[in-house]
Amino acid sequence: MTQTAPRAESPLAPAADPRAFPTGRWAEVCGVVGGLAGMAIADLLAWALAPSGAPVPAVGSMIIDLLPAGLVNWGKETLGTADKPVLLVIIVLGVLALCGLAGRLEQRRAYGGGLVFAAVAAVGLVAVLTGGQSSIRAVVPTVGGLLLGYLLLRALMLRRERWSLAAAGPDPDAARMARRTFLRWTGVVAAAAAVGAVAGRALVATAGAVEEARSRFRLPTPTRRDPLPAGVDLGQEGLSPYVTPNADFYRIDTALQVPILSADDWSLTITGMVDREITLSFADLVALPLVEHVATLTCVSNEVGGDLIGNAVWLGLPIRQLLAEAGPRAGADMVLSTSEDGWTAGTPLEALTDPDRLALLAVGMNGEALPLEHGYPVRMVVPGLYGYVSATKWVRELKVTTFAEDQGYWTPLGWAAQGPIKTGSRIDVPRRRSAAAGPVVVAGVAWDQHTGIAKVEVGIDGDWREAELAEVTGPDTWRQWRYRWDATPGSHEVAVRATNAEGSTQTADLAAPAPDGASGWHTITVDIG
Numbered sequence: 169m170t171q172t173a174p175r176a177e178s179p180l181a182p183a184a185d186p187r188a189f190p191t192g193r194w195a196e197v198c199g200v201v202g203g204l205a206g207m208a209i210a211d212l213l214a215w216a217l218a219p220s221g222a223p224v225p226a227v228g229s230m231i232i233d234l235l236p237a238g239l240v241n242w243g244k245e246t247l248g249t250a251d252k253p254v255l256l257v258i259i260v261l262g263v264l265a266l267c268g269l270a271g272r273l274e275q276r277r278a279y280g281g282g283l284v285f286a287a288v289a290a291v292g293l294v295a296v297l298t299g300g301q302s303s304i305r306a307v308v309p310t311v312g313g314l315l316l317g318y319l320l321l322r323a324l325m326l327r328r329e330r331w332s333l334a335a336a337g338p339d340p341d342a343a344r345m346a347r348r349t350f351l352r353w354t355g356v357v358a359a360a361a362a363v364g365a366v367a368g369r370a371l372v373a374t375a376g377a378v379e380e381a382r383s384r385f386r387l388p389t390p391t392r393r394d395p396l397p398a399g400v401d402l403g404q405e406g407l408s409p410y411v412t413p414n415a416d417f418y419r420i421d422t423a424l425q426v427p428i429l430s431a432d433d434w435s436l437t438i439t440g441m442v443d444r445e446i447t448l449s450f451a452d453l454v455a456l457p458l459v460e461h462v463a464t465l466t467c468v469s470n471e472v473g474g475d476l477i478g479n480a481v482w483l484g485l486p487i488r489q490l491l492a493e494a495g496p497r498a499g500a501d502m503v504l505s506t507s508e509d510g511w512t513a514g515t516p517l518e519a520l521t522d523p524d525r526l527a528l529l530a531v532g533m534n535g536e537a538l539p540l541e542h543g544y545p546v547r548m549v550v551p552g553l554y555g556y557v558s559a560t561k562w563v564r565e566l567k568v569t570t571f572a573e574d575q576g577y578w579t580p581l582g583w584a585a586q587g588p589i590k591t592g593s594r595i596d597v598p599r600r601r602s603a604a605a606g607p608v609v610v611a612g613v614a615w616d617q618h619t620g621i622a623k624v625e626v627g628i629d630g631d632w633r634e635a636e637l638a639e640v641t642g643p644d645t646w647r648q649w650r651y652r653w654d655a656t657p658g659s660h661e662v663a664v665r666a667t668n669a670e671g672s673t674q675t676a677d678l679a680a681p682a683p684d685g686a687s688g689w690h691t692i693t694v695d696i697g
């Protein structure tokens with residue numbers, strides 16, 4: 169303890185002398201700890217937001233794609249199933265080495281290490297985006313992880329700097345304190361990063377395995393389809409397509425984290441007021457004759473003119489078949505469905521047993537297995553009812569019961585126990601609310617699931633004219649409409665109203681979504697120049 173001159177210090181065996189200066193090694197340690205924390209955060213964000221947005225496995229896939237096939241096969245032969253874990257470990261070690269370098273650069277120049285972190289993030293982003301992910305959610309893990317990792321690096325470097333200054337100062341106690349603060353911070357962040365990294369990796373790996381099983385799953389051939397006539401889509405630019413692509417389909421749920429549920433672990437039980445309780449596995453379900461049905465899903469929270477509505481081709485088992493097998497007892501009037509994440513919906517029993525209504529236990533959406541966020545492996549789709557009382561995703565239990573006895577998740581929170589869909593319509597075109605005088609296309613969609621749309625009118629400054637209607641597969645979907653307007657200069661109020669197949673016209677009365685769905689005519693102002 170007599171030595172007072174600054175001297176080199178090993179991070180593994182820190183010198184006892186508090187006034188010894190932190191060396192460049194410690195800057196590398198800051199970089200490595202920041203990098204590890206960054207990767208842990210990226211994995212945890214990926215698990216929470218978008219498993220396929222995890223950068224490390226994405227970089228792994230990119231490397232496999234870039235390597236010559238011979239080398240990839242050699243890796244498989246020599247390492248067997250360990251090839252992927254080995255590749256991931258190599259990537260993690262490579263990133264940590266670069267982060268160590270970042271620490272060194274940061275020591276030399278403020279923000280110098282940021283360049284390395286940015287470069288690492290760029291490679292991760294390229295890997296995620298070329299892996300077929302284009303949503304904003306998928307880029308958040310990489311950007312968020314490396315940004316936060318870099319901020320932690322800066323925070324540690326700051327403490328290292330303070331230690332360095334104190335060590336050069338006259339007060340050995342101050343130097344000892346500064347050193348201890350730095351080591352404590354570094355140790356705590358490193359430990360948290362290590363725990364987070366292991367947990368994050370395990371969570372993402374599970375999610376990745378489920379996602380992979382999902383993408384490998386081949387949908388069974390339906391025993392019956394809704395033919396899709398060409399006339400269902402007017403092909404009008406700016407108009408919502410008749411079938412909404414999965415990537416554009418609205419998503420509503422209370423889950424903070426999409427339940428990651430493997431098909432092998434899934435089962436459904438039918439309980440409550442039934443003669444026979446039934447338990448069904450995924451293998452049981454897909455072995456049964458499944459049918460395809462086009463149906464529009466609508467959220468009760470959809471505002472007038474809102475976009476919480478989408479149309480898809482669903483593949484599944486008619487729920488009435490299962491219920492018939494279970495044998496609902498007299499007096500039952502509701503089915504309370506419960507999801508993997510404990511959410512519930514109360515659906516009128518009648519809507520599920522109605523021979524004329526195809527309520528499905530769905531496994532397929534637009535020709536692929538349900539996307540994880542839309543309920544993989546199995547969800548409910550009931551034409552004619554808002555999603556909150558019918559469309560349970562990740563469904564695990566159907567309890568036959570009564571409205572008097574049970575209520576779904578949203579009912580005690582102020583939403584109606586029963587949620588039939590109200591007649592609605594929306595203007596999609598013109599997207600820009602201004603146009604030149606002359607022919608202007610006004611177009612949109614109208615819906616009244618399970619009754620169907622018979623007429624759509626467009627009101628120009630209160631003068632109603634009938635719109636052209638596209639074809640539909642049946643009463644369970646929205647219907648495209650179009651009106652060719654000969655627009656005159658000035659500011660015009662353009663409104664839409666639909667009439668259903670029973671002759672009832674959409675009400676003009678404005679109502680907010682709560683408690684049982686919005687109403688009123690979607691009206692826009694268009695400036696004609």
Ligand SMILES: Nc1nc2c(c(=O)[nH]1)N[C@H]1C(S)=C(S)[C@@H](COP(=O)(O)O)O[C@H]1N2
Nearest residue numbers: 418419420421422467507511555556559561
């Ligand atoms: N498990 C679960 N299922 C759910 C919900 C939910 O919060 N949790 N929300 C419902 C609501 S309110 C709607 S509108 C639809 C939306 O389905 P989507 O996200 O596939 O569009 O799912 C329904 N199913």
Ligand SMILES: [Mo]
Nearest residue numbers: 467468555556
């Ligand atoms: Mo909803």
